[in-house]
Amino acid sequence: MILTSTFLHELELQRIPSLTAFPEDGLPHSLDGFPALQDLSIQDCKSLESIFISETSSSQSSMLRKLTLHSCNALISLPKQMDTLTTLEELLVSNCDTLRSLPGLDTLTSLKSLHLWGPQGLMLSFSEGPCLPPNLQSIYIESPRITVPPMTEGGFQRLKDLSRLTIAGDMVNALLKEPLLPISLVNLSISKLSTTKSLKGNGLRHLLSLENLTFSKCSELESCSKDVFPSTLKSFRFNDCSALESLSEDTLPSFLKRLSIWRCPLLEAWYENKEHWSNIAHIPVIDLNGNRHTSPVTVI
Template identity: 30%
Template sequence: MIKYGLVELRIHDSCDSLTSFSVDDFPCLKVLDISMCSNLESVSISDPPHVALRRLSIYSCPEFVSFPGEILAAPNLIHFSVIMCSKFEALPCFMESLLPNLDYLFMQRCPGISRLPEGGLPPKLKELRLGGCEEQLKALSSMGNMDTLTYLTILGSSEVRSYPELHSLPRLPSLTTLHLWGFPDLEELDCKELLPLSSLQRLQISYCKKLENMSGEKLPSSLSLLQIQDCPLLEQHCKNKHQQIWSKISHISTIQVNYKQIF
């Protein structure tokens, strides 16, 4: 069998005949990015584990379903993302043991991902980005093994008018940054559901055009930075120190609107 010495491989908007890809043929491969391959269905790594791979990204492959056997054995993988793959059924199993060094996990607009993989999330995971569909927003509440997570981005979906919903967030003892992005119908931010995030220092709210209200007493006292971007109604309330909003955020030392500090 021919083995190739490539270190980086990027396949973009081509190979319509490609239905499966085996990383085994590239034992030195560190970076694999596959995007817009319309007929790709699977990516496989067999035993023994692929020790060279550091980054794996699969983007906008509408027929991509899974990793064979739901197994991805890459002990040195740091970055793993699957984005806009509507048929993607499940994250790899046993990520806790097979992806022990994974630092960054990004899932966006993959409605088939509605459950935690068997074995839990990797033990060193620092950054998680997910959402873009209702199924993933619901799945977040059941995700465990997130004690090391410091950065969480939640991409919204339509028809969500109040967030976070009751008990929709898991236990996140180390979380320092939370980014809420792209909730087109969000009208209200529920502060009391964020209060358990006792380590939270930075809250970013972006592209929530209808957001204008906050419920609950106030945002977490640990917050030192609130950043608001392209949320016109909320921006105006903050600038005017609207009573209903100001009481929730006045303890935050730095408040920025569209990257400009206002307080």
């Protein structure tokens, strides 16, 4: 029934315990010029082991724009025929804890957005050559087994259009030490640095297009070294960094427009001191955990 639905644009399958594969004959295809399936979402299908894409008729899958896989814990790998998904623009994979590999990921030349969250078994190493699609604009990666070796052509640097990156875990340590990120980045969010006590290195200073930077849930982070951040920053945010004690005057970029500090009790206490408050008084917008403070600047 699904395969003959030539007018079907979106399909969402949820909580189907008997579903083990989808489907062997490929995805619904177009008829008489009408678009085929464009948005496929499979969620909480605990027995799903594989997703087939027809090798004999690539036109059947050529209209798919978005693929979402969530909590499919029997899924070991994505289909080997990923290169037939020539129009795929968004790929979201979350809580698929048995997922081991993403074959052919680098062949998805139309992919603009990649979201990988929580696949505990996924091993993705940039040391084995290009493994990311070349035209990505937005990436969210949180997986403990993704590795980033020093300076490699298969890594982030080759992504010339990447403007937004959200990345979590101690794999970020390598990115902070060396200039491995593309200079096209405008928005960068870093979270869950569980072993990093001080931000050091020159991994961020070359990002002269970077405007918005966020550190979240970095439980051990205590301080930031001088000249770590690019001068182009306009917005700086710290969320749930409970060990962060202070920010020296020369740590923050001179032309910063907004500083947000949320649930960082030691840092909030630091700026209760009027002497330390003067170090940030030049910033036009300051948000300290939603509390108003007396300052010559606009405080929200």
